[in-house]
Amino acid sequence: MGSSSSSYAPKTIYLDVGGKVQKVVFSRHCSPCDIKELLCSSSNIPRNTAIMMVDPEGALVSIDPTMPTNSPNSLYKVVPMSTGQLGEKEDMFQNVVSQGAEPFSRAFRINELKTEITNRLAMLEKRVELEGLKVVEIEKCKNDLKKLRDEMASKGGGRVNCPCKYNYSDDGKKVTPRRDVPNYPKYTLSQETVEALKKPTFDVWHWEHNEMLSCLEYMYHDLGLVKEFSMNPITLKRWLLAIQENYRNNPFHNFRHCFCVSQMMYGMIHLCNLQEKLTLTDMGILMTAAVCHDLDHPGYNNTYQINARTELAVRYNDISPLENHHCAVAFQILSLPECNIFANVDSESFKQIRQAIITLILATDMARHGEILDSFKQKVDNFDFTNEEHVTCLKMVLIKCCDISNEVRPTEVAEPWVDCLLEEYFMQSDREKSEGLPVAPFMDRDKVTKPTAQIGFIKFVLIPMFETVMKLFPQIEEIMVQPLRDSRDHYEELKQIDDAMTEAQKKKTENMSLGGKKK
Numbered sequence: 001m002g003s004s005s006s007s008y009a010p011k012t013i014y015l016d017v018g019g020k021v022q023k024v025v026f027s028r029h030c031s032p033c034d035i036k037e038l039l040c041s042s043s044n045i046p047r048n049t050a051i052m053m054v055d056p057e058g059a060l061v062s063i064d065p066t067m068p069t070n071s072p073n074s075l076y077k078v079v080p081m082s083t084g085q086l087g088e089k090e091d092m093f094q095n096v097v098s099q100g101a102e103p104f105s106r107a108f109r110i111n112e113l114k115t116e117i118t119n120r121l122a123m124l125e126k127r128v129e130l131e132g133l134k135v136v137e138i139e140k141c142k143n144d145l146k147k148l149r150d151e152m153a154s155k156g157g158g159r160v161n162c163p164c165k166y167n168y169s170d171d172g173k174k175v176t177p178r179r180d181v182p183n184y185p186k187y188t189l190s191q192e193t194v195e196a197l198k199k200p201t202f203d204v205w206h207w208e209h210n211e212m213l214s215c216l217e218y219m220y221h222d223l224g225l226v227k228e229f230s231m232n233p234i235t236l237k238r239w240l241l242a243i244q245e246n247y248r249n250n251p252f253h254n255f256r257h258c259f260c261v262s263q264m265m266y267g268m269i270h271l272c273n274l275q276e277k278l279t280l281t282d283m284g285i286l287m288t289a290a291v292c293h294d295l296d297h298p299g300y301n302n303t304y305q306i307n308a309r310t311e312l313a314v315r316y317n318d319i320s321p322l323e324n325h326h327c328a329v330a331f332q333i334l335s336l337p338e339c340n341i342f343a344n345v346d347s348e349s350f351k352q353i354r355q356a357i358i359t360l361i362l363a364t365d366m367a368r369h370g371e372i373l374d375s376f377k378q379k380v381d382n383f384d385f386t387n388e389e390h391v392t393c394l395k396m397v398l399i400k401c402c403d404i405s406n407e408v409r410p411t412e413v414a415e416p417w418v419d420c421l422l423e424e425y426f427m428q429s430d431r432e433k434s435e436g437l438p439v440a441p442f443m444d445r446d447k448v449t450k451p452t453a454q455i456g457f458i459k460f461v462l463i464p465m466f467e468t469v470m471k472l473f474p475q476i477e478e479i480m481v482q483p484l485r486d487s488r489d490h491y492e493e494l495k496q497i498d499d500a501m502t503e504a505q506k507k508k509t510e511n512m513s514l515g516g517k518k519k
Contacts, residue, residue, distance in 0.1 A: 011065065016075035017043050032064040039063065043078040050081040189218055197263060198270040200408045200480055204260050205416065212259040213240050219266045219287065228280040230344035239339040246295050246329055251423040253297035258290075260417075264402040265290040271480075272473040277385050282395065285353060288341075289360035289399055292330035297322065300428050302365065307437045320365040327358045356392070363396035364403050372396050373465055380471050394472070401469060407458055407487045408466075408480045414487065418450055451495035458488045 015022040024042050026035055040047055053061045053076050061067055061076055070076055189197075196202050197215060207215070220226050220236060247255035265286055269275065275283065305313040305321045312321040331354065333339050342350050363372055376397045384390050406417040425443035432439045441447050466481050 012069060013067070014070055014072045014075050015039070015042060016077045021072050021075065026065075030065055035065065036063055039078050045078065045080055051078050052081055053078050189215065194218070194222075198267050200264060200267050200271075200405070200483075201410055201413075202263055202267070203410075203413050204256060204263065205413065207259075209244060209255060212255070213237075213244060216240055216259065216262060216291065219262070223266070223269065223275070223283050223287065224280055225284045225287065229284060229342055231341045232343070235339065235343065236341055239333065239341050240291075242333045242336075242339050243291055243295070246333065248297060248299065250297060250299040251427070252417070252420040253294050253299060253424065258294060260406065261293060261399075261402045262287060262290040264405045264408070265398065268398060268402065268476075271476060278391065281349075281353065282391065285356040285360065286395055286398060288353075289357045290402055292357065293326060293361050293364050293399065293403060295326045295329040295333075297326070299424055300431070302367065303440065304428055304432065304437070307432070308435065320362055320367070323362045323365045327361050330357070330361070356395070359392065360395055360399045363400060366404075369400070369461065369465075372400065373468065377468055380468060383472055397465070397469060401465060404462065405480075407454070407462060408483050410483070411487070411490065418454060422448070422450070422453060449495075449498060451491045451498060454491045455488065455495060458484060458491065463488065 010025045010027055012023060012025050015024060022042050024038060026038055030038075036051060037047060039045075039053065040049055040051060043051075045051060051063075053063055053067075055061055055070070055076055056074055193215075197219070204212075217236060217240060220231070225231070226233060226236060243258070244255050247253075247258055269283060269286065274286075278286075300308075302313075302320065302322050304310075306318045310321070312325050315321070316324040334342065337343065342353060345353065362368075372393070376393050379390050379393055383394070406414045408414075422445075425448070426445040429439045429443040429445060431437075432443075442453060463481070463484050466476065466484060470477050470481050
């Protein structure tokens, strides 16, 4: 992982609070508003109080990240400003704001939101005092506030058609990730975690988003991609943050799924010794396509997009509308200089990388599964790693394997994903019913069960594909193919139990019906 620069070290000042020395630490990238709130909290002054800060000689000190540091022998003092100091203009402004805000407060329940934010801030302040992690907690507070704003915005309604974050009718509108220096906490990965990341048994449920970002960052460094593409480590961080922020909070197609697919790709690279067989450019294409493959997924599949004639279906002429959208968002993010991890790659090489990433993301459309697998089967017995067409086909199959690889993982890791997928399916089928659209039986909550959802998929999609890959890489049988066979057997046993219970219930109902007729 990239080493942190000393220019980003926190800044420290010392305050006189009731005759005692209070140390205050803040990031050089905090806003003046954040610093003022921190000073109020440190000086036991109510939040949002107008304050000023003075040095031992009574001179005013500017409250911003560039303020001069002091020492415990030369303490600053935070002083609340009186009403007179605020001035009549500010009083008038506050009155106007209060009058204008009243109708909006009623419409959007701002008072309730304020209470919730205040409670959350109080909890965060308590943790700050206990743990001394002021900078980290301020960032978490910002994230909480962002989530609350998003929740409030989502309650304001949406388009009738399947919503997308990007309205392509506005050509001037682009993805706007944060432009400040990314400051998610840098986690030092233990050797145990580093080794676990290389295996399909990795438990993806134990990690928070910031930790997953650090793991992805580590993978790019470990594979030599940062060096190969001359990536700026700060740009890599910004790009990963922008990626995370452009995955929606769907039950299944979310940032954790993105991490799952990327970690499985990283694991297969190591397990299949792909570093010895493919180029570093191929590694970068595989990893970047995995990271970007479901960007801005709306939670409704291609069938819904096409049947509902959504904006995406119309734009992409019913041809893989979601996968085309994922590609478009991926390269919108990369088009921003502050997020372009390929900025130092020459123009011709970037064209080839771009085309290769698009090819892989489009390959994740399950409508093309048979076509892609058949093509690979024709090549696998006489596979040639020097043949560009063979290698491209292999990369398409690898991203497909990683995209639908949950059942390769241990049962306790894989099974919760089935629940997430069914929840997303049921959301879609409920919407299809309400809109009078066709409903797929495997998505209908009245027809599908866990075993019936999984058995056919494992038997006829997963096992044949992984067994074909096993011909080229026999080492995956024990760690990837056998778990799939075990999973198939597990769900077939569950189905037998379900069938027996259904039959018993049916006989019981029939007997009760016969008994009622005799009476």
